[in-house]
Amino acid sequence: MKKRNILIVVMDGLGDRAVAQLGGMTPLQAASTPNLDWFARNGATGIVDVISPGVRPGSDTSHLAILGYDPYEVYTGRGPFEAAGVGLVGKKGDVAFRCNFATVDANMVVTDRRAGRIKEPDTGELVSVLRDIRIQGVEVIVKEATEHRAVLLLRGDGLSAAVSDVDPHDETKIHECRPLRPEATKTAEIVNDFVRRSYDSLNRHPVNRRREQSGLPPANILLPRGAGIFPDIVPFNERNGMRGAVVAGVSLIKGIARVCGLEVVEVKGATGGLDTDVNAKADAVLKLLRERDFVLLNVKATDIASHDGDASKKVKVIERLDGMMGRIREGMGGDVVVAIMADHCTPIELKDHSGDPVPLVVCCEGMVKDGGVAFDEASCAKGGLGRIRGKDVLPILIDKAGRSEKFGA
Amino acid sequence: MKKRNILIVVMDGLGDRAVAQLGGMTPLQAASTPNLDWFARNGATGIVDVISPGVRPGSDTSHLAILGYDPYEVYTGRGPFEAAGVGLVGKKGDVAFRCNFATVDANMVVTDRRAGRIKEPDTGELVSVLRDIRIQGVEVIVKEATEHRAVLLLRGDGLSAAVSDVDPHDETKIHECRPLRPEATKTAEIVNDFVRRSYDSLNRHPVNRRREQSGLPPANILLPRGAGIFPDIVPFNERNGMRGAVVAGVSLIKGIARVCGLEVVEVKGATGGLDTDVNAKADAVLKLLRERDFVLLNVKATDIASHDGDASKKVKVIERLDGMMGRIREGMGGDVVVAIMADHCTPIELKDHSGDPVPLVVCCEGMVKDGGVAFDEASCAKGGLGRIRGKDVLPILIDKAGRSEKFGA
Numbered sequence: 106m107k108k109r110n111i112l113i114v115v116m117d118g119l120g121d122r123a124v125a126q127l128g129g130m131t132p133l134q135a136a137s138t139p140n141l142d143w144f145a146r147n148g149a150t151g152i153v154d155v156i157s158p159g160v161r162p163g164s165d166t167s168h169l170a171i172l173g174y175d176p177y178e179v180y181t182g183r184g185p186f187e188a189a190g191v192g193l194v195g196k197k198g199d200v201a202f203r204c205n206f207a208t209v210d211a212n213m214v215v216t217d218r219r220a221g222r223i224k225e226p227d228t229g230e231l232v233s234v235l236r237d238i239r240i241q242g243v244e245v246i247v248k249e250a251t252e253h254r255a256v257l258l259l260r261g262d263g264l265s266a267a268v269s270d271v272d273p274h275d276e277t278k279i280h281e282c283r284p285l286r287p288e289a290t291k292t293a294e295i296v297n298d299f300v301r302r303s304y305d306s307l308n309r310h311p312v313n314r315r316r317e318q319s320g321l322p323p324a325n326i327l328l329p330r331g332a333g334i335f336p337d338i339v340p341f342n343e344r345n346g347m348r349g350a351v352v353a354g355v356s357l358i359k360g361i362a363r364v365c366g367l368e369v370v371e372v373k374g375a376t377g378g379l380d381t382d383v384n385a386k387a388d389a390v391l392k393l394l395r396e397r398d399f400v401l402l403n404v405k406a407t408d409i410a411s412h413d414g415d416a417s418k419k420v421k422v423i424e425r426l427d428g429m430m431g432r433i434r435e436g437m438g439g440d441v442v443v444a445i446m447a448d449h450c451t452p453i454e455l456k457d458h459s460g461d462p463v464p465l466v467v468c469c470e471g472m473v474k475d476g477g478v479a480f481d482e483a484s485c486a487k488g489g490l491g492r493i494r495g496k497d498v499l500p501i502l503i504d505k506a507g508r509s510e511k512f513g514a
Numbered sequence: 515m516k517k518r519n520i521l522i523v524v525m526d527g528l529g530d531r532a533v534a535q536l537g538g539m540t541p542l543q544a545a546s547t548p549n550l551d552w553f554a555r556n557g558a559t560g561i562v563d564v565i566s567p568g569v570r571p572g573s574d575t576s577h578l579a580i581l582g583y584d585p586y587e588v589y590t591g592r593g594p595f596e597a598a599g600v601g602l603v604g605k606k607g608d609v610a611f612r613c614n615f616a617t618v619d620a621n622m623v624v625t626d627r628r629a630g631r632i633k634e635p636d637t638g639e640l641v642s643v644l645r646d647i648r649i650q651g652v653e654v655i656v657k658e659a660t661e662h663r664a665v666l667l668l669r670g671d672g673l674s675a676a677v678s679d680v681d682p683h684d685e686t687k688i689h690e691c692r693p694l695r696p697e698a699t700k701t702a703e704i705v706n707d708f709v710r711r712s713y714d715s716l717n718r719h720p721v722n723r724r725r726e727q728s729g730l731p732p733a734n735i736l737l738p739r740g741a742g743i744f745p746d747i748v749p750f751n752e753r754n755g756m757r758g759a760v761v762a763g764v765s766l767i768k769g770i771a772r773v774c775g776l777e778v779v780e781v782k783g784a785t786g787g788l789d790t791d792v793n794a795k796a797d798a799v800l801k802l803l804r805e806r807d808f809v810l811l812n813v814k815a816t817d818i819a820s821h822d823g824d825a826s827k828k829v830k831v832i833e834r835l836d837g838m839m840g841r842i843r844e845g846m847g848g849d850v851v852v853a854i855m856a857d858h859c860t861p862i863e864l865k866d867h868s869g870d871p872v873p874l875v876v877c878c879e880g881m882v883k884d885g886g887v888a889f890d891e892a893s894c895a896k897g898g899l900g901r902i903r904g905k906d907v908l909p910i911l912i913d914k915a916g917r918s919e920k921f922g923a
Contacts, residue, residue: 514573
C-alpha cells in the first residue's frame with residue numbers, strides 16, 4: 106500500500122452536554138452539518154477520553170495526547186508552551202512561566218491584574234529594560250506575548266518547575282513564589298528576585314509615566330504563573346517518521362507544536378478568534394497535504410463560543426466549520442486519512458472544559474463502515490471505533506496510513 | 515458452578531478492511547457463515563486490540579497476548595519461538611536466531627538468499643557438520659527447520675539478544691553482527707565466528723558438491739536473524755491452573771505454545787497451509803476438550819489467502835472454517851467456553867498485518883446476549899463486549915469458566 110498522508114482536525118472545545126435552550130440537544134446535534142455527517146457515513150466514529158475518563162483536559166495536555174505524547178510524562182505546566190507560542194523555544198531543562206503585566210500599589214497589592222489591558226507596542230518597550238539579566242548565574246529571558254501577557258524563561262543549572270504562582274489571580278497582595286519541593290528553593294528565590302526587579306525597572310519607566318498621564322494604570326510589575334519545565338521530548342517527525350506541520354491561530358497550540366518539533370505554518374486570516382478565516386485555513390491545509398505527511402489543524406472558534414456560554418453562537422460556529430470541512434473534503438483527494446475530533450468538551454453549561462469524552466470520526470479508503478450517519482456526541486458513542494484514549498488516536502491513524510511498524514513477526 | 519473447559523479458536527489474519535471487489539464488504543462480511551453467526555447470536559461479540567490500538571501485531575506477539583502474557587515483557591525477537599517450533603526449546607537466558615541457508619560468493623555477497631529453496635534431507639545433512647561446536651565457552655546448537663530455514667541456539671553465560679541481523683535480507687554482502695548494546699559484544703562475536711565457521715564447513719561439504727553438479731546453488735552459509743532471548747516465563751498451566759493444549763499447523767505457533775509450557779498436539783493433515791484438514795483439526799479439538807481444561811486452535815489458512823491478496827480465496831477459506839466451527843459446535847457439548855477471534859487483521863489491500871482491531875465472539879451458557887446476529891468486523895464493533903485488549907481475553911474466559919480467583923473478599 107502506498108503511504109497515505111494524515112490530517113487531524115481539532116475543533117477546540119467542540120463537545121458539549123444537553124443544552125435546555127436547544128431542546129436537550131448538544132450544539133453539535135442542533136447544527137446542520139452535512140459535511141461532518143458525510144465523514145461519519147463514509148468513515149467510522151467513536152468517542153475519545155483525551156486524557157482518561159472524567160479528566161478535564163487543558164488544550165495543552167489534550168494536544169500533547171493527540172500528538173501521541175503522554176502528557177503525564179512531558180507536561181509540568183503551561184509556561185514552556187506559552188513561551189514557545191511566542192517563539193521562545195527553550196531547551197530541555199529550561200523553566201518557563203506565563204506572566205501578566207499588572208498594576209500594583211506601593212504595598213504590592215494588585216489594583217489591576219491586566220494593567221488596563223495594556224498591549225503592544227507598550228509591552229515590547231517595557232520588556233526591553235529587562236533584557237540581559239542574570240540572577241544567581243541563571244539566564245533570565247523575558248518576551249512580550251499577546252495583549253497584557255508576557256513569558257519568562259530561566260536557563261541554567263539546578264532549576265525546578267515545582268514553584269508556586271506569584272500572580273494572586275485576584276486584586277490582593279502578590280504572592281511570594283514558594284518552592285513546592287526542596288530542590289526548587291533556588292528557582293523560587295530567582296523568581297522573587299525577578300519580580301522585585303521588574304517592579305523597580307517598570308515602575309519608573311517612561312512608558313508608564315506616559316500611561317499615567319493618559320489616565321491609564323501603569324504596567325509596573327510582571328506576575329509569573331504556570332511554571333513548567335521544557336521536556337526532554339523526542340521530536341514528532343523523528344518519533345513517527347513523518348514530516349508534520351500544524352495550522353493554528355492561537356499561540357498556545359503553536360507553542361505545543363514547536364515544543365514537539367513540528368513546523369508551524371502561519372495562515373493569513375487565521376486569528377484564533379471567532380472571526381478566523383476558515384476558508385484560508387482549509388486552503389492552507391489542502392496545500393500542506395500535498396507537501397507534508399502529517400497536518401494538524403486547530404480551530405479555536407468553537408471553544409470561544411463555549412466559554413462565552415452562547416449556545417446559538419456555538420451552533421453557528423459549528424456550521425461554519427462544517428463548511429470548512431466541505432472545502433477540505435472536495436479538495437483533498439482520496440488518499441488522506443482524516444480524523445475530526447475535539448481536544449476536550451467545553452459545555453455551554455460550564456463555560457469551561459469538562460471531562461466528557463469527545464466525538465471522533467476517522468475516514469479513509471478501506472474503512473469498515475459502522476452504519477453511523479451523523480457526527481455528534483450521541484451517534485459517535487455508538488460508533489465502530491468504540492471508546493478509546495487520546496493517545497491511541499495517532500497510532501490508529503498511522504496504521505491506517507500504512508506507516509506503522511510491526512511488533513513481532 | 516462446575517468448572518468449564520475453554521476453547522479459543524484463532525483464525526489467523528481473519529480481520530480485514532472494506533474490499534472494493536467485494537462491494538465494500540470485508541471477506542468475513544461477504545462470506546456465508548451460518549455457524550459463526552450462530553455463535554454471535556448465542557454469545558456476545560466485541561473487538562480486540564490484540565496488542566494496543568493501531569499496533570500491528572506479529573503472529574508471535576499476538577498469540578502471547580491471547581495466552582495472557584504481556585508481549586512487551588516476554589518477547590525480544592522471533593528466534594526462540596522458531597527454535598521451539600522445531601522442538602528446540604531453550605532455557606531461560608538462551609539466545610536463539612532464525613537462519614536461512616543461503617548461497618554466497620567468495621566475497622560474502624549473497625547470490626541466493628534461499629540457496630535454491632534447499633530443503634530436507636539436504637539441510638539436515640548439512641547441519642550435522644555443525645554439531646557440538648563451542649565458541650568462547652558457549653554451547654552452539656543448530657537445527658534444520660522447514661525448507662531453507664534453520665535455527666541457531668546459543669547457551670552459556672553473558673549472552674544478549676541485542677544484536678543485529680547477519681542476513682542482509684537482500685542479494686548484497688552479508689552484514690556483520692553488531693552489538694546493539696554494550697553487553698551484547700560477546701554474543702555478536704560468537705555469531706560472527708559461527709557464520710564464518712558455517713561457511714568453512716558448508717562450502718566444501720559433499721552435499722553442496724552434489725548440488726553444484728546438479729546445477730543447484732550450494733547452501734554454503736547460515737545467515738542468522740531475529741535474535742531473541744528465551745524468556746523467564748511462568749508456564750501457562752501453572753499460571754492459570756489449567757491443563758492446556760494447542761493445535762496448530764504452523765511451526766511458529768507450536769513454538770509459542772512450547773515456550774509457554776503448553777502441550778502441542780500434532781494432528782495428521784494439519785499442514786498450516788490452505789490444504790489443511792479442518793475436519794481433522796475439529797475432531798482433534800473435540801477429543802482434547804474431553805481431556806484438557808484449555809485448548810487453543812490456530813488455523814493459518816485465512817492469513818495465507820490474505821498475504822496472497824486474494825479476496826475470493828479468503829472468502830472461500832472463511833466458509834470452510836465456518837464448516838469447521840459447525841462441526842465443533844455440534845460435537846462439543848454445552849459446557850465449554852468458546853472464543854473465536856483473529857490474532858491480527860491481514861487486509862487484502864495490504865497483503866500484510868494491520869493494526870486494526872479484530873472481531874471476537876465469546877459464547878457459553880449464561881451469556882447475556884447482546885443482540886448481535888453476525889460475526890464480522892462491523893457487527894462485532896457494536897457488540898456487548900465493547901473494545902478490549904488482547905491480554906484481557908483470557909481472564910474473561912477464565913472467569914466465564916468458573917476458574918477465576920477473587921481479588922478481595
